[in-house]
Structures are given as C-alpha cells and as structure tokens.
Amino acid sequence: MFRPLAELTLNHVNIQEGDCVLDMACGTGIVASLVAEKVGPFGSVTGADLNAGMIEAARLYTPANTANIEWHQNDVTSLPFEDASFDMAFYQQGLQFFSDKPAALSEQRRVLAPGGTLILTVWSAISPLFAAVADSIGRFIGPKASTSVLSPFAFRDGEVIKALLMEAGFPKVEIERLLVERRIGLATESIPKEIAGSPVRELVAKLDEPTEKALYSEIEEALRDFVEDEAHLVRAIRQ
Numbered sequence: 001m002f003r004p005l006a007e008l009t010l011n012h013v014n015i016q017e018g019d020c021v022l023d024m025a026c027g028t029g030i031v032a033s034l035v036a037e038k039v040g041p042f043g044s045v046t047g048a049d050l051n052a053g054m055i056e057a058a059r060l061y062t063p064a065n066t067a068n069i070e071w072h073q074n075d076v077t078s079l080p081f082e083d084a085s086f087d088m089a090f091y092q093q094g095l096q097f098f099s100d101k102p103a104a105l106s107e108q109r110r111v112l113a114p115g116g117t118l119i120l121t122v123w124s125a126i127s128p129l130f131a132a133v134a135d136s137i138g139r140f141i142g143p144k145a146s147t148s149v150l151s152p153f154a155f156r157d158g159e160v161i162k163a164l165l166m167e168a169g170f171p172k173v174e175i176e177r178l179l180v181e182r183r184i185g186l187a188t189e190s191i192p193k194e195i196a197g198s199p200v201r202e203l204v205a206k207l208d209e210p211t212e213k214a215l216y217s218e219i220e221e222a223l224r225d226f227v228e229d230e231a232h233l234v235r236a237i238r239q
C-alpha cells in the first residue's frame, strides 16, 4: 500500500549520496529500502518503529545485500541516537498515529543535524477506497468500526501540522499536495489485503464466511479500477 506513496515522495526530495537518513515509524521499511539505493555505500539508513513485528518484517523484506540499513525497535519520543545524527528524516504516514506529537517532533529535532530536513507525509483527504470500506463496515459491523477504518485519515489539516512543527523548532515549513494513483487490481485479492492492514482486521476476521464475502463484494461494487489518494508532503527544516 505504501510503495506508490514512497516512490512519489522520493521523486520530490533531494537526497545526496553519503547522507545519513532516518526512516521513523518505518513499518515494513519501504522508505528505508528505497532511500538506501540513493545514499549509496557511503551513506546510511536507519529504520525505527515501535512495533517489533514491523521491524521483524522490515528485516525480512530488506535484501541481505543492503548493508547500509540498520533497524531499531523504539518509540518515536525516545530514540537511542546521538544529537544531530541525521541529515534527513522521514515520517511516512506516521505523525497521525503518535499520541504525543510535540514530544515526537522535539525528539526528532534533537537527532537531526542543524539545517537537516524532516520530510513527512500525511493523508490530506479520505481515500476513496477506505471511504467505501468504512461505509460497508458501518453496515456489516457497526459505526465504531467504521470510524476506526478512517483513523489513518483523521489528521488532515495542513495548518495544524505546520503549527506543530514550528512550535517544535522547525521554523521553515513547506507543504505541497501529492496525488497518489493506486491500481486496485483484482478486488477479491486486494480488498482483503487492504482490510488486513487496517484497524478493523480483527473484527472482520470474526465475521462468518458468507458475510465476509458479501462485505468484500459490496466494497468491490463501489470502487473503480483506480483510486486516487491525496497526501500532504511536508518539508520542515531544523533550526
């Protein structure tokens, strides 16, 4: 799900060979692995995430020959890195999940070198795919489950993001809009996969088989072949 966004983001960002880069809330590590190709053998990439399962998957998916990547299991508010360790840091779809955003950004500022850049992406509109999923989940499971499907899209106000960054010591903040086109592919395969990565996976797993199939086919009917997702690409320079 996050590869198309990662590829598009990296097309808009200037990474130099030899840079030291942090991929915070790295999940399964898609940004880190793409950045590793750009920084080359004299650069380094560090991926960090709170969730041990994500770090395990990141290690598994990263090719064994990618020697310049390190993985760490850590909370964003307490990082085991020296001050000013990184030239650049990425939060790809991470900020909206951090419960203490000011503490996360202040810790991020500490580990970035002066003049270093934090690049973050956050959904700026509700994905048409997840709007359809939330709608059907609301009918098949209930309103609370429907709201939790949309939780990744709940932090959409660019001005709020900008204010948080400025308060945390990033005086220069620029925001641009990215349009990410994603092919849904064979709906019978892609919709269960999207749900498996969403906050309602356990509730859906409890449905009986005919209900689960009916849920998937209802979502499938609501969708076109492609969906266009919208994200803020935020560049913040550390003072």
Ligand SMILES: C[S@@+](CC[C@H](N)C(=O)[O-])C[C@H]1O[C@@H](n2cnc3c(N)ncnc32)[C@H](O)[C@@H]1O
Residues within 6 Å of the ligand: 002, 024, 025, 026, 027, 028, 029, 030, 031, 048, 049, 050, 051, 054, 074, 075, 076, 077, 091, 092, 093, 094, 097, 098, 099
């Ligand atoms: C939507 S995923 C994005 C993953 C990844 N950046 C990507 O693009 O594939 C959000 C990630 O934030 C991580 N996360 C949530 N709270 C965190 C925290 N307090 N510290 C570090 N990581 C956190 C989750 O474990 C999850 O992997």
